[in-house]
Amino acid sequence: MNITIASPRSKKTICEVTVDPSSTVADLKKKFAQQKKVGVERQRFSFEHPTKGMVVLSNDKETLSNYGVTTNTTVLFKDLGMQISWTLVFLAEYAGPLFVYPIFYFFSRQIYGFETPKTFVQDVALICYSLHYIKRILETIFVHRFSKATMPITNLFKNCIYYWGCTSMVSYFVNHPLYTPPAALNQYIGFGLWAFGEIMNLVCHIQLRNLRPAGSNVRKIPRGLLFEFVSCPNYTVEILAWLGFSIMTQTLTSYLFTLLGAGQMYIWACGKHRNYKKEFTGKDGSPLYPKNRKIIIPFLL
Structure with missing residues (x-):
């Protein structure tokens, strides 16, 4: 034809x-x-x-x-x-924060002109921030399966500017010599939310990986755990993790980073939710995708 x-x-x-x-x-x-x-x-x-x-x-x-x-x-x-590998873009954007964040932690005298002993929260924040991006890199290598092999090369620069720039913004204030830690309760609650969000984010990514056999573009309706409530629970719990980090550190820039990330993830989640509903329909046009499943916030949105 x-x-x-x-x-x-x-x-x-x-x-x-x-x-x-x-x-x-x-x-x-x-x-x-x-x-x-x-x-x-x-x-x-x-x-x-x-x-x-x-x-x-x-x-x-x-x-x-x-x-x-x-x-x-x-x-x-x-x-x-012009295209570039998804894996290469992800590795570049996630590796940056692992180098940028510690600079403000270890070189306080050179950056701020003076230094004070690091608080317990600053120590934990460094570990949490680093573990998040180590997890991201390991997921990129061992967990994620991309439906497309490449993306426009311009995404490399946009993504790196976003992740590296936001890391500088967050780390500058969290590691400032005049930083004052929040109350102990905030620290415990924040760390608990961060840990829960990171663990559940990994679980969601493994669930998504298991939906697509290696070397295929097969798409199935995600099922199980948080996927029964929202279309993109991996975004839901990632936002929760960064909210926890913000509560734990209690800095305005951490909350701003969380808000920026949440806004972008909501846009992505809306697109994925719309595509799921459009893609999973019966031969007669009847919907196969669960109609009560929300976009990103269970029972609400």
């Missing part, structure tokens, strides 16, 4: 590609790469489905016919730009 490939903005035809009805999205990308010399990792295709609206051809192993692409379909092409 002949498929017309067009620009998403002007709808101007770029080229026509001939494929078999049983061809996959990967086959389409290879054909397009041969004609237009655009690497397959930079290609993103979508089309207007008669009933589902705009559909992105996100699974390279799925057949075009299963997506609903026919010989009369106009497929829209978007160039994703």
